[in-house]
Amino acid sequence: MKPIRQPVSIAAELPALHRRDIPGVGISAGVPLWQVLRANAMEWSGSTAYRAKLRGLWKSWTWAEVEREVVSIQGMLAQAGVRSGTMVAIAGETDPRLYWYALAIQRAGALPILVSSRIDSSEFAGVYAKAEFAFFVAGSEAQVDVAVNARSRCPELRLVIALDRGLEVDDYGGLVVTEQDLRGVDGARTRVEPWIALQTDPAVAISTYDEAGENILVVCSHASVGKAAKEFASLASMKANDELVSFLPISWFGDFLQFSAALFERALLSSVENSATAVGDLQVLAPDVMLAPVSFYRKMLSRIEVNIHHSSRIILWIYIWSNSLAARASAHSAKFGRAGFVHVITAQLLDIIFRAPLRNVIGFSKLRSAFCAEGILPPDLAARFKSLGIDISPIDLDPRYGGVLGSVACPTPQSDPVDVVIEGVELIRNSAGQALCRSDFPAIGIVESGGMIVPLKTNAGGWGRASIFGKIDKTGTLEFLEDIDLEELEDQTAASLRAHATRLNSELLIRNSIFRPDGKGDWVAVINPDVDALRAISPNSGSRYHELIEQEEVIAALAGIIRKSNLASQKDAAGISTQISSFAWFAKPLSAEEGTLTRHGGLQHKQIQSLVPTSVMETGSVNVRMAQMPRLRVA
Amino acid sequence: MRNISPTGADTIIVDDVSLRFGGVMALTGVSVKVREGEIFAIIGPNGAGKTSLLNCINGFYRPTSGSVALVGADKPSISVSSAARSGLARTFQNLALFRGLSTVENLLLGRNLKMKTNLLQVAMFVGAARREEIEHRAAVEEIVHFLQLQAVRDEPVGQLPYGIQKRIEFGRALASEPRVILLDEPMAGMNQHEKAEMSGFIRSVNDKMKVTFVLIEHDIGVVMGLSDRIAVLDHGEKIAEGTPSEVSANPSVISAYLGVEH
Amino acid sequence: MSLDLQFFFEVLISGLLTGVLYSLVAIGFVLIYKASGVFNFAQGAMVLFAAMTLVGISDLGVNIAVSALLTIVVMVVLAYCVEFFILRRIVNQSQISLFMVTIGLSYILLGLGQLVWGAEVHSLDVGLPVGQFVVGDMFINQFDLSVAAICGLIVLALAYFFQRTRVGLSLRAVADDHQAAISIGVSIRNVWIIVWSVAGVVCLVTGTVWGAKLGVQPALNLVALKAMPVIVLGGLTSIPGAIVGGLIIGASEKLFEVYFGSIIGGATESWVPYVVAIAFLLVRPAGLFGTQELRRI
């Protein structure tokens, strides 16, 4: 950690914080988030900053309240022993308080470590081994349990602060305290002076995964967080008083950046109750900007699609007509740099008679998701929703998180790729002509983009979008990829996967199948099996679907098919051969009505049964779950 | 599987209970002691009289001979509702939910015994009645939150998926803040994932709220993992009792099962 | 034999014979309930409807036998309509809503009957003997006796129908267990039609007898309402129950009227049967011959 400096009053530099007179600049990126919060609190104390649904009721907080809250949390934490330089881990979902804790911790000069809410105790121990935090803020009981189970492996862990204990009572020998307990402590409200940080000081550490699925810790400076946030805000074209929705696990990088972006743009951030209620809550919340994993976003969109298509004929007609019209309008404007007069008028009319009610219903006024890629959506769908005023920005797709940060559109590749300067990242060519990149702090783009194609930003010509394509792994080695034709690469993979699909789907047992990256370069085949066919091969033909898919015979059969397909792929590999490392199936059989499965067909992790690695199949011993069962059986 | 069986005092004492339907002996001389704060499982082949035993415990059936005592109850639970008053909750093999009512209403009915306002106050629906309603609603929301039922909060339970209904029924039992919960096949017809979830709920309620559980379950894997002690019934007689390991080692148990395996 | 004892017996016997009339209606109820599980509130209306149709047709100058045949045809058509418009649409609904439907049905029938044949009272003479003859020193109404005989005949006929004929057998199968019956390929809809037709015929006979006794008029419907206590008393599913129930009700209402009714203002027949029935039900919730289905938890 950086050496301790004396805290100074920030009253002096506050005016400098918001330079609203300069349009599009606002608060400079280097300012710590808590100062941004304070600035907002001073200027727009009255307006609502956060909304969250707790126990079925919507609570909302103004900027001023949040500021006060953060200060008191800092006091509370100080009482509990959080000093500058202390590391405090945070895990949880959908609760704005988690963010406030992060701010309070920064305000205390300590470092918040954002941990995935779905972390298990061993991973928890892993994070601990990296950071040795003494405090852990647990969003819900689940995370408390994780910490309690891992306590033996975390000797320095002093205190678990539980925000929501549900029905819990046990405090595990003083390890776990609730917020209320801490507030109870005398002088918890004593105001502690804030800690003034430099731009390059570490602002936040985020526990995430590299391309190999290994848990890694990403540390970002105030500057980089600020820049990324602003960048993100512009990407999602976020404005002041926009309404955002967040229900993602806090540790997800995009989530934290969304939060900081909202802070910088002073947009209103709402959290839905949980992922199950998300769709319903969204309809009520009517957000302007939604940030979601692609799978969820697609679910929303396609659901609207389906809805519209099943609603009355007239509406469908207006809908289609309006879309085509809007499309023509955009084409027109693309051609002449301005929308045609007639188009504008009609578009307005349509907006009144058709889209306005649509908004009221779905709550989409100008809903955008920065994390939804055109390529990922079914193209017609993407087009339709563009015309609905929902513009969708391209982005890389990570199988686990459904999207990563830092994908800024890069229209004009720069002529000379070598003299690239990244904020805090230095690039040099070594003798082997390979470019090495050194960074004094791991920048977001670099770590998040592990193993992926990322456009790097240069500051040539200020915020010019000039960029080069390079591949940077987390050791910081950069190799250039201008000579690779990305489309070509994409096509070959796709072709090979299509071949897999045709092979698998031709089998009697498999209705249809889709493929998604397993994050290790290979693919997971998600299978929609033909239940009757399964029954035919299963020993007990009476068994129900969820019993069927756990029977050794069935699994073995499916695994066999896939192994065949893998071999075939190796043999006739024109260019790239894709391998299926493991397969999964839907928790319930998909009927035809539930839509044909495209490669990206609406599919969520929780819909999938636990993965069965094909390798296991080869060794004959099947289905670990059964192996655990005691010998004695029930009639 | 956990073998730390709590050394709590006996809560439910089933003493030499026999139950006869006409000519059929459903139970013959069954004696069971359930300890405070343990998870006690009753297993056995179909028609072994498991459910009958449960029905005797919470007063649906009156034993032909023998006695059932709930320790600490103001009076011996002779009737279902008096059993409920003395802190006994129950779920059923084939759900007994109020199908026409929403999830929240079902849970609120779980707290019915705690609602004290009388007809007149209620008719006015101001002051006490209102406050009471709100307070219990809040309590119910805790359970909704705990069991992750937010998505179906206001749905009529009749149409909900089976797994969810099971969970709601469990929640309803929980809502009455009971000392003992009797679960009749809480995981019947669930897939592995749902089963894991359910046993998670049961375990944490048992750990954290110190509620005693008596449960019937067919999935031996689950039973072994979940319960502190197990009683095995066969043809209405108790053929074994003890920790999971003891029971699964017991030869008579195995024979009983193999005898009826198909 | 002392006078008042003799009087008692006269009352008793006349009561029993009225009871036989109730039983006639009740038998129709039981048939329908056994076969289609419908508690047919419209039974009374069917009786009235049949009677009115009969009278109406014969008033057109048609021979009584022919018009009886025509009426039977009408009742069969009715049965078909009931099956088509109601029964096949209300599978697995709660019993009470089935009951509601039959109330609606009874309204339709009453309205229809009066619309077609008019609401005024028709006298109906089917040549049943009138006058009384003397047994010992008691007067017994010949008409009632002949009614009793008819009732007996009907029961015999039904018994034959159910025991001997194929339809009857399949019907009993349905009555015992719908699913089983369907699975062995009994067409449940046909069975429904047949049963409702048979019930219709029984209604015709009942209606004729009632009509001959009281004249054909809407009031018959109310009298027929008494068949309801009769069957709940006898226990819904058993024809003997219907008969015994009828006798009990008939006797008790007459005796009560004669011995107590006069004291408390008379005309107690309107409610005594119900009270008797309830009294029985409180003791035996499934009625006399009914079987108590036990609740499984």
Add this chain to the structure above:
Amino acid sequence: MFYRAARRLPTSYSSQFLIIKRPEDRILAALAVGVAIFLLPHIASTYALSTLLVPFLIFSISAIGLNLLMGYAGQASLGSGAFMAVGAYASYKLATNVPHIPIVLDFFIGGVAAAAVGIVFGLPSLRMRAFYLAIATLAVQFFIEWLFSKVSWFWNDHASGVVSTPAFSFLGVPIDTPIKGYYFSLAVVALMTLLAVNLTRSHIGRQWMAVRDNETAAQLMGISITKAKLSAFAISSFYCGVAGSLWAFVFLKSLGITSYSIDTSFKIMFMIIIGGIGTIMGSFIGAAFVLIVPILLNMIPATMSLPLSTGVLACLEQIIFGVFIVYFVIVEPQGIVRSVRNLHQKLVAWPLTVNR
């Protein structure tokens, strides 16, 4: 498009207690009430007031009563008419023999008397189910009819069975004209509706519904079946009783058992079946429906100049009601209210379809 779901965020549990949840509906309701208070009495002819509006109000009370019993507590009853009679005669006896006590109290006591009778005749419901119970309530109907036609004490031993009710005044205002009668019954309806709504959304209403849906489970919740059923009977009868008194005092201005016959009972049952079983709103819709249809029927010959005798019309009416009952029980068991609700949902979801 008038209804919207967006930006409606519940912020307190008491917001769940709103009787009318949607603001749009609240506006509609306010309008309706406004019309009922200020407009209707003045535009409606005296004839319409006295033959349509007042009966509508009174019958909706008894319909609510029956709905509480049948719709919420699930106990079938064919004796509503009888309970109305009890109420009417009780308040008649009181009003005539103890003339000084305020009329409202008379009506209240009438209701209480009916409730008492209701409890007594509700006892069979503890042993009997479904139509067994229905039969038992028929017994009530016939017994009460007989009682009030035979025992002349109830109508102060007048020569004829039909007696005129004493004129009465409320808060010093004599309720003599149809308009006053209308306002009076409107007030009563408003009050009793409010009470009914409160009951149904409280834990007592929930207990009733629990007994209706699953008695075993209800016992398990510690609900005393006896108490639940009897309280349902009592309150239902109370409503019917009050309605009965109003019927005699405000509408007929006379009292005779014939107007509380079994047909009345059936009429009330039709109201809730057609309007919507298990909803207060349904009681009103049903009442309006059942009262308006005959009037429309009677208009037919006049308007279309068809030579239809009143007798024919009566038959037609019977048939039509029969058809309606069959239709609603089979096709729309939830009654008209259900359709209205669907419409609402459609409006909210416009231009999309209602999901689920």
